[in-house]
Amino acid sequence: MTYTFEILPMNLEQAGYISSFVKRLLTDDHISKMIVRRVSIATYEAEINVVIHSYGGKCVIDYNQKQLKIVFSDTGPGIKNIDAAMSEGFSTASLYARENGFGAGMGLPNIRNSCDEFDIQSSDKGTILTIIFNL
Amino acid sequence: MKLSKLVDILDATVYTTKTYNSEKEVVFAFSCDLMSDALMMLRNVPLEFCEKGILSTGLVTIQGVRTAEMLDVKVILLVRDKKPTDQVIQAAEENDIIMLGTSYTMFSSNGKMYEAGIKGISEI
Numbered sequence: 001m002t003y004t005f006e007i008l009p010m011n012l013e014q015a016g017y018i019s020s021f022v023k024r025l026l027t028d029d030h031i032s033k034m035i036v037r038r039v040s041i042a043t044y045e046a047e048i049n050v051v052i053h054s055y056g057g058k059c060v061i062d063y064n065q066k067q068l069k070i071v072f073s074d075t076g077p078g079i080k081n082i083d084a085a086m087s088e089g090f091s092t093a094s095l096y097a098r099e100n101g102f103g104a105g106m107g108l109p110n111i112r113n114s115c116d117e118f119d120i121q122s123s124d125k126g127t128i129l130t131i132i133f134n135l
Numbered sequence: 136m137k138l139s140k141l142v143d144i145l146d147a148t149v150y151t152t153k154t155y156n157s158e159k160e161v162v163f164a165f166s167c168d169l170m171s172d173a174l175m176m177l178r179n180v181p182l183e184f185c186e187k188g189i190l191s192t193g194l195v196t197i198q199g200v201r202t203a204e205m206l207d208v209k210v211i212l213l214v215r216d217k218k219p220t221d222q223v224i225q226a227a228e229e230n231d232i233i234m235l236g237t238s239y240t241m242f243s244s245n246g247k248m249y250e251a252g253i254k255g256i257s258e259i
Contacts, residue, residue, distance in 0.1 A: 016201035023205065033182050033207070040205040041174050048198075101194040101202070104171035114178060 001063050007047065007074070009056040012100045018059050019044035022070070025063065031135055039068060039133050042114035045107040046072045046129055052097040053079075054127065065135065072129040079122040086112065136161055136252055138210065138233065141189075144247050145237040147212070150219055153228045161210055163254045164189040166241050170202040176256060177206045184259050189248070191241060195219050197226055204230045214241045 005018050023040045027033075050057045050072055057074030084090045086108050093103025112118045117132035139157035142149065149155045163184060167173050173190060180188070189210045190203050195217040203211050209232055213219060216238040219227075227234045237244050249255075 012196070012198060015198065016204070019205060020201070037178070037182065037185075037205070037207060041178055044201065044205045045171070045174060098169070100196050101168065101170035101192075101198045104169040104175075106171040106175045110171065110175045110178065 003061040003063070005059045005061075007050045007054075007057050007059060007072075009051060009054055010096065012048075012051060012096075015048050015051045016044060018047050018061075022061065022068075026068070026135075035133060035135060038114040042111045042131055042133075043070060045111050045114075046070070046131065048102050049107050049129075050074050052093055052100075052102055057126070068133040068135055070131050072127075074126045076124055076126045078124045078127055079120075082120060082122055140251065141248065141253075142235060144251050145212070145235070145239060145244055147235040147237045150213075150224050150234040150236055151228050151232065154231055154233050156233065159209070159233065160187050161189050161253065162187040163256060163259050164191050164212070164245065164248055165208075165256055166191040166214075166245055168193050170194065170198055173202050173206065177208070180206075180256055180259070182207060184256075189253070191244060191248075193217055193241060195223065197223050199223075200226045200230060200232060200234075203227075203232050209233060210235065212237065212244065214239060214244050 026036045054074035060071045062069040088109045089105040091103050091105035097103040115131040116134045119130040121128045138159040185207045188208045190208045191212040211234045213236040
C-alpha cells in the first residue's frame with residue numbers, strides 16, 4: 001500500500017498527524033511494539049523537520065509485510081551542511097520551533113538511530129529523506 | 136506509586152477527567168521542555184517502563200501530547216501552572232493519556248516525586 005500526505009510549513013498544530021497515522025497502521029497490523037515505537041519516533045521527528053525547516057513538502061509511505069519505506073521531500077531551502085546537521089546538538093531552528101518544543105539539534109541523529117536504512121540528499125531546491133524499517 | 140498519591144504530593148489538577156485512573160502505577164519520570172530530548176532519551180526505555188512513565192514539562196502545546204503518544208508515555212505533568220487548551224486536553228484523552236498540572240516548578244515537582252520514590256531513567 002502507498003499513502004501520500006502533504007506537509008504544510010510552520011503548521012505545528014498539524015505536525016504529528018502522519019506519525020499518528022503510521023503508528024495506528026502498524027499497531028492495527030500487530031507489528032512489534034518496539035518497532036512501532038522506532039517508526040513513530042523517526043516519522044515524528046522527520047515530520048517536524050519538514051514543518052519547521054522547509055517551505056513545505058510531502059510524505060510518501062510504502063508499506064508491505066516485510067518493509068516500511070517512508071520518503072519525506074520538501075521544496076527547500078535545503079540543508080547547507082548535512083554533516084553538521086547530523087551532529088547531536090547542532091540546530092538552526094527558529095525561535096518559533098523552540099517555543100514549540102523542538103530545535104534541540106537531535107532530530108536527524110535520532111531519526112538515523114531509529115531506522116534500519118537512512119539516506120538524505122539536500123540542495124537549495126529541497127531535501128529528500130528516505131528511511132526504511134524492516135518489519 | 137499510584138497516580139492518586141502523585142496528585143496528592145504535587146497538589147495536582149487533573150485535566151483529563153475521561154482518562155484519569157487513580158490506581159494507575161507510575162515508576163519513573165523524565166523532564167524536559169524540548170521534546171526532541173524526550174524522543175532521544177526515552178527511545179530505548181523498555182515499553183513496560185514507558186507505560187508507567189511521567190513526562191514532566193513546561194510545554195503546554197499539542198506537541199507534548201504527540202511526543203507522549205509516540206513514546207507510549209501515558210502521563211504528562213505540566214509544571215509551573217501551565218494551563219492546557221481544550222484542544223490539547225481533547226488530544227490527550229483521544230490518545231488515552233492522563234494530563235496533570237501543578238503550580239510547582241519543574242525542579243520542585245521533580246524533587247517531590249523523587250523523594251516519594253519516582254525514579255529517573257538512569258535508575259530503572
